[in-house]
Amino acid sequence: MTQFYLQEDKLYVSVDCIILGFRDNDIHVLIINRKYEPLKGERSLMGGFVREKENLNDTVARVVSEYTGIDNVYMEQVGAYGDVKRDIGERVISIVYYALIDLQLFDERLEKRHNAEWVNINDVGKLILDHNLFLHDTLELLRRRTATRPIGFNLLPEKFTLPQLQSLYEAIYQRPLDKRNFRKKVAEMDILEKLDEKDKSSSKRGAYYYRFIKEKYDRLLKEGFYFSL
């Protein structure tokens, strides 16, 4: 391949992943205690350097898979952060992504192996560098996306109940939602299938399980429907 750009600078480019899961009625983020320098022992998001022959998406997928054991997760780019002195090591451009995972699929053994931990997003302390900013921007983006696309399902298991779903949305928006209005909207979207089975783990009466019909959603989207929740 011809070398056109020889006189230009080359920089380190890393991908930082905000890996989010839903548990105990709150969004949690996977945080690691760094085992290596620089900033050994401090709390950090998951990251990895982008390799010469690796697409950004593949870097993210690699990092997410490494720390969670899950592939094919929903992810979206938050943005690129490139201040000269944002990394204390050397100049590193960081491209930030968030990933939504179903915690039931999480490989618990990886938690200890990587010295990682699921932290309630309302209880995240100081992270290294500008990682708190990444998290802040991610949550803002997540709220905007959630309002226009049904991405929340990526945080839930295949089968979930409406109380669970509402609790998830309340955790995302950080405010209580009206039960009847919420259910009305969900019903209008018309992309859920009600199952016969009930979840009795959190009440005596039990709540019906539902399933997200992705095919139906894709079809409606193609027809130009607009979602909001």
Added chain:
Amino acid sequence: MTQFYLQEDKLYVSVDCIILGFRDNDIHVLIINRKYEPLKGERSLMGGFVREKENLNDTVARVVSEYTGIDNVYMEQVGAYGDVKRDIGERVISIVYYALIDLQLFDERLEKRHNAEWVNINDVGKLILDHNLFLHDTLELLRRRTATRPIGFNLLPEKFTLPQLQSLYEAIYQRPLDKRNFRKKVAEMDILEKLDEKDKSSSKRGAYYYRFIKEKYDRLLKEGFYFSL
């Protein structure tokens, strides 16, 4: 500075700028005919490589200033594009920004010097690489931003008329707006100052000039007001 990341790859990182201006009732984008290889002679957005000791914002400002002669422009990041084979030269991560400029401030001489051209966004042909995608994503973002923040004023001169402003919004949204509803919303925002002077260039009666009161907008924003237009 300690070298922690020696074993990692370093990559070329460029910034590509979608420079937008408003003219003849339509948004225009500054397009260049490349004078150098690779892809000499083809149409391209403005770009520049990020230097080792240069913040991303500074790279954008440098590129925008170089091609327009204007400093301190409104800019926002669109995203990072990093597919391995997106550039035909070598692997280059591109971080895309759009910039909104007041065409009255544009230094016309730069148009010829750089072999550049203002092209109506409805009439942009094939650009190199993934630059058409950049433009598409930018316009989508611009519409979303315009709907929630009064950024349109960056595309107009200090003094402008309401018909001009409406025409701008119609160009951004690519659809006609109702005159009365538009003016009602503008009035509700309450961030314009009506001047005594009139613009008689486009009608006999003349339209009153207005001025965007940035200080008032900033104040209202701080108080938590929400804008939409």
Added chain:
DNA sequence: GCAAAAGTGTTAGGTGTACACCCATGA
């Protein structure tokens, strides 16, 4: 039988949208 969570409709107020005429002026 009772505690605890699941499930279900209606109304009022506010917001968005459609719509038509008079005004000012230069030629």
Added chain:
DNA sequence: TCATGGGTGTACACCTAACACTTTTGC
């Protein structure tokens, strides 16, 4: 005086948000 673009108010449809009681069942 007339052609041209500037400027103004109202009514209806729709959507959002507030609100309370009944059902089920394990203990």
